[in-house]
Amino acid sequence: MGRLSVPEIQARKGREPIVALTAYDVVSARLAEEAGVDLLLIGDSAAMVVLGHEDTLPITMEEMLTFSRAVARGSERALLVGDLPFLSYQTGPVEAIRNAGRFLKEGGCQAVKMEGGQEVAEIVAAVVRAGIPVLGHIGLTPQRASALGGYRVQGRDLEGARKLLADAEALVEAGVFALLLECVPAELSRIITQRVPVPTIGIGAGPHCDGQILVFHDVVGLWPRFRPKFVRSYAELAPEIVRALRNYAQDVRAGNFPGPEESFSLSEEVLKALTE
Ligand code: KIV
Ligand code: NA
Numbered sequence: 001m002g003r004l005s006v007p008e009i010q011a012r013k014g015r016e017p018i019v020a021l022t023a024y025d026v027v028s029a030r031l032a033e034e035a036g037v038d039l040l041l042i043g044d045s046a047a048m049v050v051l052g053h054e055d056t057l058p059i060t061m062e063e064m065l066t067f068s069r070a071v072a073r074g075s076e077r078a079l080l081v082g083d084l085p086f087l088s089y090q091t092g093p094v095e096a097i098r099n100a101g102r103f104l105k106e107g108g109c110q111a112v113k114m115e116g117g118q119e120v121a122e123i124v125a126a127v128v129r130a131g132i133p134v135l136g137h138i139g140l141t142p143q144r145a146s147a148l149g150g151y152r153v154q155g156r157d158l159e160g161a162r163k164l165l166a167d168a169e170a171l172v173e174a175g176v177f178a179l180l181l182e183c184v185p186a187e188l189s190r191i192i193t194q195r196v197p198v199p200t201i202g203i204g205a206g207p208h209c210d211g212q213i214l215v216f217h218d219v220v221g222l223w224p225r226f227r228p229k230f231v232r233s234y235a236e237l238a239p240e241i242v243r244a245l246r247n248y249a250q251d252v253r254a255g256n257f258p259g260p261e262e263s264f265s266l267s268e269e270v271l272k273a274l275t276e
Pocket of ligand 1: 022041042043044045083180182203213214215
């Protein structure tokens with residue numbers, strides 16, 4: 001069957017919603033595939049939910065590529081998008097093309113994602129010209145959280161809303177195949193979705209986008225530390241897993257694990273010869 005292609009994802013606009021999710025390893029990739037997810041983003045959120053950093057800034061290209069290869073091994077059908085980490089593209093088009101290209105050459109991805117609007121449009125255009133499909137990402141861009149003054153909804157006032165519209169247009173001009181909108185008021189997402197010819201994929205961006213994306217750990221309740229307003233958790237796996245692990249610990253301590261059915265045994269003959 002092969003993977004969904006960039007044009008197939010694009011053709012979904014206004015027709016069929018795009019279901020996107022993050023994945024970081026073979027387990028999350030396989031589970032997402034089995035659920036029929038269309039697009040898997042190897043997100044730099046791995047810095048937080050896998051590596052335990054406070055924010056997304058510290059993760060490296062090498063770490064991202066390791067996660068990316070694992071997701072590629074664990075999936076067959078989803079379009080894979082590699083999230084370019086902080087400082088892997090902001091320095092200029094040459095470094096951006098090299099690092100974006102590594103997601104395709106070494107990471108098993110078909111596309112990359114870059115944060116930023118007008119300020120990165122030239123770099124995005126250069127990467128697209130190199131033949132690497134780019135998913136734009138505007139609104140709340142966590143790699144710029146410090147400059148934005150924290151993690152907050154973007155484009156709420158007229159000036160901010162106009163800036164986001166201009167960002168969207170600049171990225172379309174630069175050739176993005178789709179646009180991720182993060183923490184944007186629903187009405188503004190609707191306007192952007194109507195104005196741009198490419199699909200919009202929202203996270204905290206309301207129901208009018210052409211697709212939705214969430215972080216794997218949030219959807220299944222593996223990340224109980226902090227859950228933003230825009231998350232819907234469809235399971236609470238963390239307490240369920242802790243329950244299982246507690247039972248395991250209890251059985252080991254009580255001598256109830258392993259039992260005969262979980263043990264290997266010698267034949268009576270060998271046992272007898274051995275103990276005679
Ligand atoms: O890294 C990430 O998880 C993201 C989200 C927008 C899905 O970029
Ligand atoms: Na990200």
